[in-house]
Amino acid sequence: MARLIALFFMVFALPVLAQSVDRPDPNTATTGPATQSLDDILRRQDNLKVDDSERRAIIGGPEYAPSVDSPLGTRGGASDSDLWRAMRFNNGDISTQNTGPAATVLMQDAGMWWLDIRRGPLQTYGAYLLGGTLLLLALFLLIRGRIRIEGEKTGRTIERFKAFERFGHWLLASSFIVLAITGLISLFGRKVLIPAFGHDAFSTVAIGTKWVHNNISWAFMVALVMIFFFWVMHNLPDKTDLKWLAKGGGIFGGGHPPAKKFNAGQKLIFWAVIVLGGSISISGLSLLFPFEINLFAHTFDLLNGLGAPGWVGMENLPSDLSPQEEMQYAQLWHAIISFVLTAIIFAHIYLGSVGMEGAFDAMGKGEVEEQWAREHHSLWVEEVKAKQRVQPGE
Secondary structure, three states: HHHHHHHHHHHHHHHHHHHEEEEEEEOOOOOOOOOHHHHHHHHHHHHOOOHHHHHOOOOOOOHHOOOOOOOOOOOOOOOOHHHHHHHHOOOOOOOOOOOOOOOOOOHHHHHHHHHHHHHHHHHHHHHHHHHHHHHHHHHHHHHOOOOOOOOOOOOOOOEOOHHHHHHHHHHHHHHHHHHHHHHHHHHHHHHHHHHOOOOHHHHHHHHHHHHHHHHHHHHHHHHHHHHHHHHHHHHHOOOHHHHHHHHHHOOOOOOOOOOOOOOOHHHHHHHHHHHHHHHHHHHHHHHHHHOOOOOHHHHHHHHHHHHHHOOOOOOOOOOOHHHHHHHHHHHHHHHHHHHHHHHHHHHHHHHHHOOOOOOOOHOOOOEHHHHHHHHHHHHHHHHHHHHHOOOOOO
């Protein structure tokens, strides 16, 4: 019987008694004037005024300096929590070997929004974009099959790209692949690699990945400039592009529409690489040189002056940004644009390899089967043949 009464008490009576106790709200309760509530933290993150006079009184600030006889204060026997509060309120006496603009910033809780986006929506939607692109390409190959050369092969070839053009292309392609892999490791490493290999192994990988990513980026930027000057004149829009787009490039059958050296689809990829690759490069430079290249404060100030935020029902964008905030915006932009460009490059790699017969020879050997050239770039073939006919000795 005693056991039943005790069981009844634990199951029914104890919860009722617990609910009747007047417990403080954990979000607002304090254990003294030095403790900050969750509401205080959230208000400071939103740059709202917080009454912190009581806390400041015990952190050893100039206006609250203890007497010379007192053993307390930030230079005496203050506790760790007091010192951390002094740092949080920018009232600590800090000295560092690094004298850069952000050297004394040890905590930046205003950047929690960036951390939440980076480890949440950025990773989630980025993975969906890349995975979805690969799935669509696999389905397209399964349904459409490989785009074959329709006519009879001639056995003759036409030079499509010279050696220096192919060098620029492969320098850009190889550096981009390395940057994409190292970037994905940096973004997903904590979630994927640490559980698989442990913290020590990931630390070594992360250090090496960062070094490779930072240094290979220069090859990517040089190659980007090279291909721009190589092919910009061939990628200017013209009326033949409209006909090509109207027929979907003949990818779904019905014959390939006439095209010059680059068709409309290739032109779209070219300008995507130039524009998006250029944006990635600029944001990457701002991350490499965060105190010399600041992009977003000036951009936000310009947009505010134009009233752009109001067009979409937003308030003014923040234009007074710390170096840390500049880097946070730059990192998000860098990653988002990289995801988009990577998805586009997936489609480019597919069509230039398994998706289309004869396409890889253009960059692999520099020469293509004449029948392939006539089917996909008939106007360009006519130009090449016309130049050959007017050459001396022909």
